[in-house]
Amino acid sequence: MSNENSRNFKSWPVTIILTVFSLPILVMYLYLVVDTFTNTEPGSLIPNEFTFEHWRFLWETEPGRVSIWTATLNTLIFASVMTALVLSVSLTAGYALSRLNMPYRRFFLGGVLTLHAFPTVTLVIALFIVLQMVGLYNTLIGVIFIKAALMLPFGIWVMKGFYDTVPWEIEMAGVQDGASRFMVWHKLVLPQIKPGLIALGVFSFLEGWSEYVLPQIFTPDADVQVLSVYLASLIADDQNFDFNLFKSIGLFYIMPVIVLYLLFQNKLMNIYGGGSKG
Amino acid sequence: MRILLDKFTKKFDDTVVINDMDLEIKDGELMALLGPSGCGKSTTLFSICGIYQCSGGRILFGDRDVSNVSSQQRNVGVVFQNYALYPHMSIYENIAFPLMVKKMDAAQIKKEVHAIAKLVHIGDLLERRPSQLSGGQQQRVALCRALVRRPDVLLLDEPLANLDAKLRLEMRSEIRRIQQETGITAILVTHDQVEAMSMCDRIALMDEGKVLQVTTPNDMYHNPQTDFVASFLGNPPIAFLEGEVAGNQVLLNGSQLKVALPSSIRQPDNGTKVRLGVRPELVGTDRGNAVAGRISFIETQGRENLYDLTLDNGAVLRSIQAVRSDISMGQTANWNIDTERVLVFDTNGQRLL
Structure with a gap:
């Protein structure tokens, strides 16, 4: 269907515009996933170590919780x-x-x-x-x-x-x-x-x-x-x-x-x- | 099985749709309920199959009074206008459904389904889904499903209305063939007089909830009891001329033209107002009395042409004749009306005999 629809206009400008507007959301989702497996220095954007400690809730329960x-x-x-x-x-x-x-x-x-x-x-x-x-x-x-x-x-x-x-x-x-x-x-x-x-x-x-x-x-x-x-x-x-x-x-x-x-x-x-x- | 409607009445709330209708459908007969839309023919059909409750009178299947019997217990096969096949089931399952409901055993069901599918010529379609079939094939499946239970009566609600012209011709003869081979009593609801005349043993012509005339197609065409019946049958339709009786002739209103009365009818008094029904095949013959008019319309039908002849009082006669090259629009013509076969009605529309 998309092939037939795109015949009367070029699809790449649309793709670019949509990508630009979706980028902030994509970045947020990316960080959501990345941050759960890594630690990052305060003030930095690039994570510096890989860790599973944020997933510890799966196997241990904090007291009072x-x-x-x-x-x-x-x-x-x-x-x-x-x-x-x-x-x-x-x-x-x-x-x-x-x-x-x-x-x-x-x-x-x-x-x-x-x-x-x-x-x-x-x-x-x-x-x-x-x-x-x-x-x-x-x-x-x-x-x-x-x-x-x-x-x-x-x-x-x-x-x-x-x-x-x-x-x-x-x-x-x-x-x-x-x-x-x-x-x-x-x-x-x-x-x-x-x-x-x-x-x-x-x-x-x-x-x-x-x-x-x-x-x-x-x-x-x-x-x-x-x-x-x-x-x-x-x-x-x-x-x-x-x-x-x-x-x-x-x-x-x-x-x-x-x-x-x-x-x-x-x-x-x-x-x-x-x-x-x- | 003989079906009898005895003083059958159907009301919706306070609206009387059918009042005191008497109709007998003989065993093994294909009866058409013919009429314009809204005349109550479908209501009658749905009351016979039990979808509508009767409000009065009785419906008898053979000697059994089924007026208060539920649809499930009536043993009626119905073919709906849009076929109403079950879209999620294969054709085999569609046809087997009524037998499955009866809890027949699987081997027996298989035998019955194959037998009926063979009769209706869809034996090779059983694995398909309804959406993969053409209109004509779906129609056949609907017929199969209605017949497989061996119902007492087969009801067909406008079965050909959704088909294209060519398939309609084919299914017309197919339905008739299947009905005759199974010998089932059947009722066909239609608004198409050609369908009714070509397929059925007898026609019940209905209008406004009443049965006007019940007879064979041939008799209904040639001996209609009212002008409504006469106008409903025949294509192209009958033309009417209004006039007054003068001796053994009728003087047309607003004209000097005279048309002889058929010698077979009882002579009405002079001055009686009458309507003459003239079928297209009676105009332009080689006997009877001539009327003059102007050719106002020519319709090509292939083998024949249809000519409209406008008389000097504005009335229009239709004439169906072999194609002739000597006639063109606007020309005057002096054509014979075969007066012996003209139908004469009084002003209330009753036939004068």
Whole structure:
């Protein structure tokens, strides 16, 4: 595609301009990686020794601090359970909103759209009180529910968009072929919205992985910390200030994101196309 | 299997789409539901297959009342206008799906699928995906999938509408062949009178939720009961002349031209207002009475030409004749109308016999 597109204009000026503008960011990323393996004299830009000491957090835990692996596990649980919740509810709710002639359908559609645009921060105090009352404050379950609930309007809306692109004749044909509504959904409709499902899944997981505000507020304690909160507590600690350690953990933290993104980047684009086949 | 609609009524909320419709489709027959768009023919079809619930009356398959039976239990095969093939399945899986739902065993499914694919001539396409097939092939697959369960009735919803002209001709005879070889009772919904006439045993012509006439294509063409039926069938369409009865002739409105009434009809009273339906093949013949007019349009159709003859009162007669080089636009012509075969309607559109 790029070959055909570049036929009516030269591509090298564009490449140069983009390179110039991207250079500062590239340099920053380069230093992020380089600094985690090296030490640099103060005032110098060129590193002078190679070391693994900034990665020591992987095998030793400083006293008074939670192990990186606990935080990683917490993040993993948080992101994946939240994703599972969002997927299962969006899959069914999206179908209902797209296909079923249910009462108050328009009201629900409007509600989903409104909630989608609702700023999370305004809910914090109310959610805090609710969590305290039901005893889920400082638990992963509590924050999972909150994050999932806040993701749902987006998830439902996206899935509804994907369901809308499946022609209803396919479902009718399935029903005529003798299949139950559930079987039609499971065998005929679901395979066709699979790109949407994958995209929403990856997107939710990444959202969960990078979520900071909600865990910071609702699960501040050490044993339920997620990585983002762990990282923040590291920089908030002005006793021992270690920028390279901070960078190493930062790199450790974004690696799964980069891998997932590289694996699924094509699928992620689907979400903004609304699932229509181009 | 015989299908019977008995006082069938369909409403959407308060809008009555079909009211008290009676229609019988005989066993093994291909019946066309023909009508303009919005006449209720697709609604009728979807009610027969159970996608729509009937609001009143009964639908009988043989002696079984299926009015309140769900689609899954009705045993109806449907071919949708856009074929509705399952895009993620191979052609084999598409055709096997209805059998798989029935939990038939794999060997039996394989046998049945291959048998039906052979009948419909798609035996070599079974490994492909729907997106790799042409429109005509997809149509055949849809037919296969509808037939493989051995349904009591096959419903075809505008099956040829998405095909190009050449394929349409081919599939027209193919659908007819397959229907006759399987001996299945079938209902074809179409707005194309050529399709209905060329494929079907009988036509039910519908308008505004009512069945106007049910008969064989030939009879419907030659003996339409109303002017609507007459105008719906035939290509190029029939032309109408308005006039008043004067003796055994009709004096055309705003003109001195007279056209004789067919001798076979009961003589209406003098002064009765009538509409004469004149088919294009009745103009320019070698018998009947001559009318004068001006050639206002010539359309080349290859073997024949279509001529429009504008009379002095502005009415236009169409004439289909072998290509002739002696006629050009704007010229006057004095052509015969074969009056014995002209159709006579009263002002309400009812045929006078």
